[in-house]
């Protein structure tokens with residue numbers, strides 16, 4: 625090859641190769657966010673709360689997991705008076721009552737993970753949560769229970785969630801004492817990260 629031909633070939637080839645490399649970088653940069661989105665699961669944090677503790681836990685979970693919140697609300701609220709609420713809850717649980725709810729989340733099947741939060745009521749889940757679980761009977765994703773309690777811990781809550789939705793995959797529950805829920809926020813956030821694999 626003549627020397628002049630060699631130099632003119634190099635002269636055109638270098639900018640051409642540089643442009644190709646640039647294009648590869650741009651297309652990689654474009655595809656990365658899409659791949660990231662495909663990896664992150666769609667999460668819903670559902671909860672029932674009578675006096676605010678389970679709501680607080682739900683808010684920490686939803687913030688940590690960047691998930692939507694859904695409050696389970698019975699059409700007829702439980703009495704505001706503690707003693708009356710205790711008695712009504714005891715009666716409803718004994719009779720297996722499933723109170724009507726004001727609404728259900730749209731398109732349940734679109735979520736990969738659904739957290740379900742309940743206070744421990746008489747060692748089991750609150751009746752509105754029992755009603756809510758009916759809409760998860762054919763759910764194909766993962767249900768993650770969480771519980772706030774007085775001094776009785778998880779008691780039968782996880783077991784009763786499992787038996788309400790026997791064909792659904794249910795993970796090990798998280799539980800925290802309701803009266804010190806603010807102090808538990810860091811532990812709730814850590815637990816959430818471990819559950820969703822962050």
Ligand SMILES: Cc1cc2nc3c(=O)[nH]c(=O)nc-3n(C[C@H](O)[C@H](O)[C@H](O)COP(=O)(O)O)c2cc1C
Nearest residue numbers: 673674675676677678743746747773774775776802
């Ligand atoms: C009707 C009723 C029954 C309860 N039963 C129990 C129980 O059996 N064991 C327990 O540890 N705590 C019990 N508690 C206490 C609640 O589980 C605890 O305060 C919880 O954090 C309340 O959550 P919330 O603020 O989201 O309603 C009961 C509370 C109520 C109102």
